[in-house]
Amino acid sequence: MYEYKYVDLLSEGVSASRFEEHRAIIDKYAAQGWRYVGYLPTKISMGGVLCNIDLIFERKAEERD
Known part of the structure; x- marks a missing residue:
């Protein structure tokens, strides 16, 4: 399983x-x-210009019992 982090x-x-x-x-x-x-x-202007993005990161989640 992986965990994810999103950076605006x-x-x-x-x-x-x-x-x-x-x-x-x-x-x-x-x-x-x-x-x-x-x-x-995550946000695009009326003219089609990207205003905001989320950078997406992943890593293996620690296994829990």
Whole structure:
């Protein structure tokens, strides 16, 4: 079984989305044993620009008896 963590990331800029801190966040969670598995758009502007995304991480869950 796996556990998942979702990290909300806001875009920078107005006319085009830019996600500045994604690499640092991925490195931070990788150092904690999480594996980056993808992203999910959580807010898209009327013009189709990504405003928010969730970075998705997973790791094996500790087995409980």
